[in-house]
Amino acid sequence: xxxxxxxxxxxxxxxxxxxxxxxxxxxxxxxxxxxxxxxxxxxxxxxxxxxxxxxxxxxxxxxxxxxxxxxxxxxxxxxxxxxxxxxxxxxxxxxxxxxxxxxxxxxxxxxxxxxxxxxxxxxxxxxxxxxxxxxxxxxxxxxxxxxxxxxxxxxxxxxxxxxxxxxxxxxxxxxxxxxxxxxxxxxxxxxxxxxxxxxxxxxxxxxxxxxxxxxxxxxxxxxxxxxxxxxxxxxxxxxxxxxxxxxxxxxxxxxxxxxxxxxxxxxxxxxxxxxxxxxxxxxxxxxxxxxxxxxxxxxxxxxxxxxxxxxxxxxxxxxxxxxxxxxxxxxxxxxxxxxxxxxxxxxxxxxxxxxxxxxxxxxxxxxxxxxxxxxxxxxxxxxxxxxxxxxxxxxxxxxxxxxxxxxxxxxxxxxxxxxxxx
Amino acid sequence: xxxxxxxxxxxxxxxxxxxxxxxxxxxxxxxxxxxxxxxxxxxxxxxxxxxxxxxxxxxxxxxxxxxxxxxxxxxxxxxxxxxxxxxxxxxxxxxxxxxxxxxxxxxxxxxxxxxxxxxxxxxxxxxxxxxxxxxxxxxxxxxxxxxxxxxxxxxxxxxxxxxxxxxxxxxxxxxxxxxxxxxxxxxxxxxxxxxxxxxxxxxxxxxxxxxxxxxxxxxxxxxxxxxxxxxxxxxxxxxxxxxxxxxxxxxxxxxxxxxxxxxxxxxxxxxxxxxxxxxxxxxxxxxxxxxxxxxxxxxxxxxxxxxxxxxxxxxxxxxxxxxxxxxxxxxxxxxxxxxxxxxxxxxxxxxxxxxxxxxxxxxxxxxxxxxxxxxxxxxxxxxxxxxxxxxxxxxxxxxxxxxxxxxxxxxxxxxxxxxxxxxxxxx
Numbered sequence: 001x002x003x004x005x006x007x008x009x010x011x012x013x014x015x016x017x018x019x020x021x022x023x024x025x026x027x028x029x030x031x032x033x034x035x036x037x038x039x040x041x042x043x044x045x046x047x048x049x050x051x052x053x054x055x056x057x058x059x060x061x062x063x064x065x066x067x068x069x070x071x072x073x074x075x076x077x078x079x080x081x082x083x084x085x086x087x088x089x090x091x092x093x094x095x096x097x098x099x100x101x102x103x104x105x106x107x108x109x110x111x112x113x114x115x116x117x118x119x120x121x122x123x124x125x126x127x128x129x130x131x132x133x134x135x136x137x138x139x140x141x142x143x144x145x146x147x148x149x150x151x152x153x154x155x156x157x158x159x160x161x162x163x164x165x166x167x168x169x170x171x172x173x174x175x176x177x178x179x180x181x182x183x184x185x186x187x188x189x190x191x192x193x194x195x196x197x198x199x200x201x202x203x204x205x206x207x208x209x210x211x212x213x214x215x216x217x218x219x220x221x222x223x224x225x226x227x228x229x230x231x232x233x234x235x236x237x238x239x240x241x242x243x244x245x246x247x248x249x250x251x252x253x254x255x256x257x258x259x260x261x262x263x264x265x266x267x268x269x270x271x272x273x274x275x276x277x278x279x280x281x282x283x284x285x286x287x288x289x290x291x292x293x294x295x296x297x298x299x300x301x302x303x304x305x306x307x308x309x310x311x312x313x314x315x316x317x318x319x320x321x322x323x324x325x326x327x328x329x330x331x332x333x334x335x336x337x338x339x340x341x342x343x344x345x346x347x348x349x350x351x352x353x354x355x356x357x358x359x360x361x362x363x364x365x366x367x368x369x370x371x372x373x374x375x376x377x378x379x380x381x382x383x384x385x386x387x388x389x390x391x392x393x394x395x396x397x398x399x400x401x402x403x404x405x406x407x408x409x410x411x412x413x414x415x416x417x418x419x420x421x422x
Numbered sequence: 423x424x425x426x427x428x429x430x431x432x433x434x435x436x437x438x439x440x441x442x443x444x445x446x447x448x449x450x451x452x453x454x455x456x457x458x459x460x461x462x463x464x465x466x467x468x469x470x471x472x473x474x475x476x477x478x479x480x481x482x483x484x485x486x487x488x489x490x491x492x493x494x495x496x497x498x499x500x501x502x503x504x505x506x507x508x509x510x511x512x513x514x515x516x517x518x519x520x521x522x523x524x525x526x527x528x529x530x531x532x533x534x535x536x537x538x539x540x541x542x543x544x545x546x547x548x549x550x551x552x553x554x555x556x557x558x559x560x561x562x563x564x565x566x567x568x569x570x571x572x573x574x575x576x577x578x579x580x581x582x583x584x585x586x587x588x589x590x591x592x593x594x595x596x597x598x599x600x601x602x603x604x605x606x607x608x609x610x611x612x613x614x615x616x617x618x619x620x621x622x623x624x625x626x627x628x629x630x631x632x633x634x635x636x637x638x639x640x641x642x643x644x645x646x647x648x649x650x651x652x653x654x655x656x657x658x659x660x661x662x663x664x665x666x667x668x669x670x671x672x673x674x675x676x677x678x679x680x681x682x683x684x685x686x687x688x689x690x691x692x693x694x695x696x697x698x699x700x701x702x703x704x705x706x707x708x709x710x711x712x713x714x715x716x717x718x719x720x721x722x723x724x725x726x727x728x729x730x731x732x733x734x735x736x737x738x739x740x741x742x743x744x745x746x747x748x749x750x751x752x753x754x755x756x757x758x759x760x761x762x763x764x765x766x767x768x769x770x771x772x773x774x775x776x777x778x779x780x781x782x783x784x785x786x787x788x789x790x791x792x793x794x795x796x797x798x799x800x801x802x803x804x805x806x807x808x809x810x811x812x813x814x815x816x817x818x819x820x821x822x823x824x825x826x827x828x829x830x831x832x833x834x835x836x837x838x839x840x841x842x843x844x845x846x847x848x849x
Contacts, residue, residue, distance in 0.1 A: 146805040149797065153755060160761045163660060168769035176608045232591060327581060333588045341596035369577065377574040387818055388830050396843045403838060405816055406831050415824045
């Protein structure tokens with residue numbers, strides 16, 4: 001009884017007036033690095049560790065890009081699972097809920113359900129030809145929503161049945177914690193995959209812009225930083241913020257220029273059912289074809305050119321980099337506030353010098369949603385394969401009437417020749 | 423005042439065994455008595471158990487009558503009522519959050535909660551409006567732009583709220599603020615998405631709105647009555663007043679009720695037809711050719727039931743078969759929504775969500791079982807009843823690029839020829 005009272009007292013529901021000293025983080029730096037850097041002062045040593053690990057992560061990133069879309073999808077999925085695990089572990093620690101064994105199973109079960117729902121929706125769209133051939137998959141796709149809902153309901157009922165008399169509040173807190181975490185991590189990773197299918201450039205440029213902003217803001221802050229930006233993150237400065245903004249925009253411009261030339265990055269990812277692989281081959285859309293733009297008068301004096309050859313995509317990269325630099329950091333502040341609220345230094349200790357996976361990806365989350373919304377609003381219309389799937393589900397009479405409307409529309413627009421049969 | 427807060431917190435954090443004395447026993451202690459004077463005087467002679475029964479009974483009849491009146495007034499009024507119920511439920515749950523966390527001294531937060539409610543509603547109703555009011559939207563230029571960039575605008579609005587939240591973080595109150603942020607979002611997830619799904623069901627046909635809600639209400643009432651008269655075996659520790667007899671009795675009565683109600687309603691066009699917005703009259707109409715779901719069929723009775731009822735065949739609407747599924751869900755899984763709400767109330771040591779309705783508690787108390795039902799009906803309709811909306815598909819088709827349009831057209835044609843639907847026509 002007393003133990004429970006003590007534990008719940010620690011929740012300190014009214015305020016944070018008793019912020020204790022933050023315990024030192026466990027040092028997971030490899031021995032080699034430690035010996036090599038033993039001579040330097042603590043500040044430079046930290047800088048070197050972070051630098052080396054940053055390079056390692058970026059190299060890993062390039063390697064995976066080289067390996068292709070499928071590996072990228074797996075990577076996104078693993079990151080999502082790890083982030084979920086990190087946040088749930090924090091919840092357990094905050095609420096000392098390790099003695100509720102049901103809850104760990106239920107959290108993972110809910111993760112599975114929501115992933116099943118989202119990946120089922122994606123799979124049905126992109127693997128349409130693969131799915132048509134197999135009967136069992138057809139059934140699963142047709143009743144996908146119902147099956148997902150039934151799975152979720154099972155979890156919900158198990159939760160209700162698992163409510164234990166003395167732990168109601170804890171259990172409800174963990175339930176809500178799980179759902180908010182799912183909302184953040186799973187939906188966003190799903191949106192990242194959808195962006196990826198649109199074309200790898202829509203995956204690479206946003207992520208690189210955020211990483212670039214992180215690094216250049218850190219560097220500008222390190223060398224020129226004087227004015228603090230926000231109370232939440234005392235290490236961020238206005239100089240870093242603005243310097244990071246301009247560097248990221250320039251970086252985005254240049255990076256898009258290089259990527260836009262290769263079909264591998266520019267084409268929508270498609271699944272080839274014959275070779276059972278992902279292919280990226282297509283006629284590059286007009287976004288990725290060089291155009292002549294006339295330089296606005298202000299810049300003409302600066303650059304000395306009258307016109308410039310650019311890809312239209314570079315204009316979009318401008319919007320993406322701006323978002324990454326101006327709004328992306330709010331995701332970082334949110335994560336900082338979260339860490340202060342729950343008195344943790346890092347989400348986990350997975351990456352030496354950097355913290356957990358969530359620490360690296362906190363700015364990415366807003367970015368994924370933004371890119372997705374941007375694409376659906378400004379770039380492409382609805383997904384053709386999804387449309388096709390829905391057409392094929394209709395009743396024959398409905399299909400026939402739709403067919404006739406489509407035909408008359410296409411003939412009207414001159415896309416279809418009326419003389420040909422159909 | 424500090425010590426008062428301390429002792430209140432102590433009381434809250436004490437083990438949940440204290441709550442048993444409050445909630446166990448057949449006569450719950452009323453928190454504040456909202457019952458009108460009239461009723462109080464009329465029932466003053468009865469014992470408190472029967473008095474409570476009469477108050478609940480009278481209010482139940484009042485609510486049901488109100489429900490009928492709204493149905494009579496039509497879809498527009500129904501939508502408005504759903505909207506109001508949603509806002510009131512949101513308000514009730516957020517108020518509980520404030521009380522739990524003593525967060526009234528964070529003024530930003532009330533504004534932000536309502537702002538997020540507005541954003542999410544804007545997003546959902548924008549999606550619905552675009553679908554159902556398509557021609558109206560295309561005519562008016564500002565509406566057309568709003569609907570074309572709808573997702574982007576909604577996201578921008580939400581982001582503004584998110585950034586305001588981050589900027590409003592105050593040093594000593596981080597944890598409180600994050601709790602309230604999480605609380606707001608979970609509430610939005612529950613309340614707003616479900617009310618949106620109810621509206622979707624309503625547009626499918628008023629019968630899809632009325633039958634599920636009535637089944638849940640019927641199950642509530644029937645389970646209460648069966649439990650009152652025959653209840654012996656407790657059902658679940660969470661709700662000591664629920665009994666197995668009530669549960670099973672409620673199940674069978676609800677299935678029967680669902681069958682009868684669907685039979686009566688399927689005969690009327692105003693209930694079975696999808697709600698459409700008529701551009702010329704600028705009002706909602708319910709006129710159509712009833713779909714085959716609502717046309718009488720001859721069914722052969724299964725062997726088991728024949729001696730019982732003495733009939734060989736029976737004339738039924740196919741919809742009545744679906745109503746069995748709906749009533750079954752309402753009786754078997756719907757109560758879990760009620761148990762969830764009971765657990766929630768015990769966890770946060772509150773008797774009722776609010777005191778809006780005398781004898782019943784708050785609006786959430788009445789609607790806790792409805793929420794799972796709304797999602798179930800929506801998923802049921804999407805999976806088993808109708809496919810996608812053909813006109814919506816045509817609209818989406820028209821926004822595609824020519825080569826995509828051609829590709830889809832050819833695939834559809836090949837599919838139709840395959841099925842033999844097209845070949846015969848072309849010849």
